[in-house]
Every structure is written in structure tokens, then in C-alpha cells.
Amino acid sequence: MFNIVEKRQWYFLFSALIIIPGIVAMVYSTVNYGSPVRLGIDFTGGTLMELHFDQTVQPADVRRVLAEQGFPGSTVQTTADEQTILIRAKPMTPEEKGDVMAALEDEFGAMEELRFESVGPAIGAEVTRAATWAVLTAAFLIIAYIVLAFRKVPNAFRYGVCAVIAMIHDLLVAVGLFSIACLALGWEADALFLTAILTVVGFSVQDTIVVFDRIRENIPKRRGEPYETIVNRSLLETIHRSLATQLNAIFVLIALLLFGGATMKQFVAVLLVGLLSGTYSSIFNAVPLLVVWETKKLSGSPKPKEAAA
């Protein structure tokens, strides 16, 4: 029987290699900008506008016009092509917007308004509050659910803790990589980012539960087998399902990433990373951790007993 659990120290190392840079980015971002990921206007309030001009424009020129209209320090970048620009500024009233648009039209000629969003700071604060509640409620409900699902298993507490660790692992991977993308690519967290994170949390636990379910089923059936072997067997029995399921979700997400609309790319990317991490963590973190807890050994025993199949 192929032994997965045996090489567990390497899996933990691999996770660490992904997570540590993310944590560094989150710390750096918190120190410099006050939050682990760059927060978009949904949370901070502000204006986001995307304009398509009939001619090519220089972001620097647009920035100057904005400053003249009372919006100094706005961020301006080109998006799809040299003619489309994305502006981030503080909140704008309809009157201020009218002035800005008129000034831009004077300077650069005709344009089309692709989208305009302006969120008042009070609303932003409200969304942030709701988001905090959502995360706390999610964590609480999911832990409660795991406790409930495993109440009849010996050492139920362990399963709960390991599932939660795997969940935190996925959170750190997704948020950490997003934080790096914020620093490197200028991504911003919006309400959809939080949606993606909460979805990842739900899926992460789901994967872990399927493997744990099988361990729960196998323990009474295979009395006398060492715990490590039972766990490994359960893992092998469910790995087809885990991989097949995740593969389908991943196909779909990749299709969305490649062919879907530009506005949803970041959302889909976070989902994809989170899902990959969720599959990995349930197979290579949550389950090996159970074994570490049972055997008190971080690395695998050299030759686990082979059970007659």
C-alpha cells in the first residue's frame, strides 16, 4: 500500500514555503498601509471610475487634471489598452463628478464612461463591520458543525482542531498570496474578495470532512491495525474522489479565469488558489496532523506494517 502519511514532514515544509512569504507580505502591508491586504473602496469609501477615451492618454496627465479639480493623490492607471484608464480617488459628489468629467473632456476629447462607483466613507465602515461579523460567524458555525459531526468519534476534539488548522492554512495561503498580489500587481480587496475567502473556508472544511468521515468509518472495521495505517488507508480510499471533484471545480475556475470577464478575475483567482490549497491541506496537512498527534512523531515511521488487503 502506497504510504502518503509517511512523508508528512515534507508536506508541512511545502505549506510553510507558500505561507511564509504571504505572511511577510501581510505584515509588511499592515506596517506600511494599515491592513494585511489593500482595501478597496467597498471598505474604505472612495471613487473608482473607468473611462474609455477616443485617443490614447497618459495617466500622468489625467492625474494632473484630477489634482486641478480638487482630487490630488488620485491613482490613475491604464487597463485594457492605452485608451482605457482606471481612476481611484476619494468619494465624489455628483456635482464634483460633473466638473471632473467636463475637465477631462476639455483636455482629452470625447470619452465613454465604462463604470463609475463612489462609496461614502460611512457605507465603507458599515461594510467592514458586516464583513468582520461574517468572518466571525463563519468560523463559529463551522467549528460548531465539525464538533457536531464528530461527536461520536474517540478524540473528537482532535479532528475538530485538525480541520480548523487546515482551514486556517487555506485562509493564510489565499489571503497571503492576495496580499502579495496587492503589493506586486496593485490588486484591491472588495466585497467579492471576502466572498471568495468565505467560500474557500466552506469548501476547505468540506474536503477535510470527507476524509475524516472515512477514518471514522474504518476505525471500528480495522481494529488492531496501527492508527497510521488506518489513516493512510482512508486517505487512499478517498483520494480519487477528492482529486476528481477538485479537478472539475478547478477546470471550471480556470475556464472562468481565461475566458471570463475582467471584473471577476481577482475573485476567481482567489477561489482557485483557495480550492487548490483546500485540496492540498485536507490530504497533506489535516490528515497527517492527526497522525502526528497520535504517534507524537513529526516524521513517518520507517516501515508501517502492511495490512493484508
Added chain:
Amino acid sequence: MRTRNVVMFAAILVLTAIVVYISLPADLGVHVGPIQWDFAIRQGLDLQGGLQVLLEADLPPGEELEPGSLGVAAQIIESRVNALGVVEPLVQTQGDRRIIVELPGVEDPDQAIATIKETGLLEFIDAGDRFLQPGSIVQTTYPHYWSEGARTHTVEPGSITGTLPISPTGPVIDDEVFATILAGSHLKNAAVQRDQQTNEFMIAFELNDEGTKYFADYTAKNVGKYASIVLDKEVISSPVVKSAIPDGQGVIQGDFTLEEAQKLVVQLRYGALPVPLRVETTRTVGPTLGQDSVRRSIRAGTVGLIIVLLFMLIYYRLPGLMADLALILYGLLNLAVYKAGWPILLIISLFMILSYFIDRKDAWPLLLGGLLLLGTFGLATAGFTGVTLTLPAITGFILSTGMAVDANILVFERMKEEIRAGKKVSAAIEAGFSRAWPSIRDSNISTLITCGILFFFGSTFGAGAVRGFAVTLALGVILNIFTAITVTRTLMRLMYDWLGEKLDPKGFLLGA
């Protein structure tokens, strides 16, 4: 055994016919006798382009709004929005200080915002002997007043255009232009009073100096005539001048209920909007971006779906084919629910309950069908007639098709194990479905928990987009349990009936 499967299969075919009919892009609807049922895909603002504005009472934080005033403001905004000619506008109060306005497909968002925000025009007009029914739409001489020489005069019928609401609540008076006697700015105060003798409610008002002069001039010469009150060119009341009013203090009598009188007072006092409002949040999406997104999402969804179908077919062979058929039905079912709402859910819940009585093997279809039936009643009372599709909603649906095969994968893996353990094919099929159930249940519950939290979070204003994702993902989970289990199981049994034990347990078709 055979009859049972054939009955189930026939029921599935009927269901498929229904959802295909509803999913047809032609949106034929159902029009049989008293049943008038139309359905169509509803596109959110981010898909068809449009404007969403959040207005907030512009009062110091702590200061309370007058009860009901926000509702009146929303009504007034709604009538103005109607005048813009927007199809399916949405105006809703949110909490006690906010109003949400959504205008899909509006062409000039800036103009729309200006129209929403304007204070509105209140006028007293000289209707002469003509009784103007409340709700009538009129044209006035404003900004020229009666006291300055403006007179009510007849015009060529049909010459009134421009500011007309698309769906006026009353008749449009298009043959007369009425002289403005006073405007809202002349009004100093208004209050509800009760007549001591008749016990009727009436409205006492007080005018400023200019208003007093204008009104004194007019009433002196027009006792017995109608002086209608008009808001944004819509008649709200048509009182008769009973006597000259020289001192700027008058009462308006009518068959008012207390509520009507209070509403009129609010309108008199504050012009149109009973509360000052400021624009707190604006979101506009140009139609180009939206249409581009729709096209891309459809393409991405199609590619994703084809890959999933191929994967299941190649990896699981014959059972995979059954799962693929179920998955296609799943997609159509989702589409049908988006378009038609709760009736589809009702059909499915009844189907599941029925399948228990035909089958009588596991208790959970009865339980699930019952729960879904309860949920459907809840949704029906809440007026759930479909899902408005936004980009996050479409993403939720596409993701759910990727996840939808999970239940079948769990079943098929179990089935293969049972076959490898030496079970007969028929027994393996049954065992696969029965034994995979706890895992399917557990994994779906955790997704539903997440959806619930997302829905709750998405109900705050700024995160509205989140709700669409939560709704389609949750719907996907529910419909998936039905197609992946009830439908796939029926198809598998039917396949077994047809091929029988000719199916080699270790052969290519089952892929064990």
C-alpha cells in the same frame, strides 16, 4: 422493479420538458385561462448597464426623521424616476435613513441623479370651474404667476410632452395650461387640524408676504373656483376657494383621512422631498462593459461545462454518461428557477416526495423533499419569482456546475469499491447511492452554511453583489442533490434493467 424505474423515468422526462420549455430563449410563457404566467431572465445592473444610487437623509446624526417621511420621499422619487422612462426601476427604503434607487439601462446617469435629487415643485394652480381629479397630469405657467398676468388658457390637444411620466397614474390633461397661483416657496407652514363641528380633518396653511399678496389677489376674484394643488405637475388635491383669503391664512378641506391629511401636509411643507437627501454612494456601469461581461461569462461557462462533461464521461464511462445527462438537466433546472422562481422548486420538492413513495428505500428523499417544500412555501410568500442575474451570480452558478458532479463522484467511487469487493453490479449501484449519502449530506451542509453567511453579509448595502453569488450557489447545492441522486439513480437503474448482468463488473463500461 422495472415499472418503478419506468414511472420515475417518465416523470423525469416530463420535468425535462417543462424546464426546457421555460429555458427557451423565446420566453413563451403560460397563458391558459386564468393562469397568466410570464418568465424571462432578469439581468442585473452590472450586466445591462445602469445606475444604482444610495441616498441618505442629510440630517445631523442623532436627529430623528418624521415618521413616514422617508416613505413619502421614496414615492416621490419613484414618480420622478418613472418620468425618466426607465424600464423596471427599483426604489426602496433601507433602514430608517436611506433610499436605494436602481435604474437599469438608464442612458444618462448624471441627468438621472439630478432628477432624483431635485427638490420638486409644488404649485397651487387656477383650475377655474374644472375639477381636476387627483393623479391628473397637467401643464402650468410656472415660473409665471397668475398675479403677474399669467392666465389659464386652452391649447392644441397633444401639445404637452417632455415631462410626462411614462405611466401616469391619472388622466393627462393636454388641452389646457393652468396658471400658477403660488409655488411651494411661498408657503410658510402647514398643519393638520380637525373641524370642531364636523370632526373632519383639514389642513391649515400660512403663506409668506409675497404669497399672501398673490393669494389675496386671486381668491378675491375666484370664490367658488377650484385651486388645485399640484406636485411635479401631478394633481394631489383639488380644493374649492370658499372665501377670499386676505391674510395668508387658509384651510384646505376635503374628505381627508388623518393619513391623507398628514401626507399632504408633509408635501406642502417640504416641497416634494420631505427629507433632505444626499447621494451617499453611486455605481454606474456602461452598457458596453456589461454586454462584454455577459458574452465572456457565457463562453467561460460553456467551456467549463464541456470540460466537466468530458471528464465525467472519460473517467467514469457509462455511469459518467448518466451523470452528464443529470448535469445537463441540472443546468436547465437552474435556468428555469432563475426565470420562473418558486414554482419550479415546488415541482422538484413534490417530485422528491413522490420518489420516496415509489422507491421506499431510503428515508432521506422524503425528508429533503419535505424540507424543500417548506422552504418553497417560505420563498413563495416572500415573493421569490426568480433570480436577477449579476456577474457574481453567474460565477456562482458556473462554480456550482463544477461542484455539482461531486455527489456523483462520491457515489461512483463507492460503487467501484463495492464492485471490487465482489458485489453484483445491481447491488453495487444501490450500495453506492446509500453509502455515499452521509458524505454528500455533510459536504453540502457546510456549503449551505457558507451561503447563509454570505447572504447575511450581502444584505448590507455595499456588498449587494455578494448576495447574487450566495443565492445561485445555494440553489445549485439544492438542485444538485436532486439531479445527482434522484435523477442519476433512476438513470443508472434503468441502464441496469436494460443491459442487465451483461454488464461486466470489471469491464470497460463501468471503469471499476
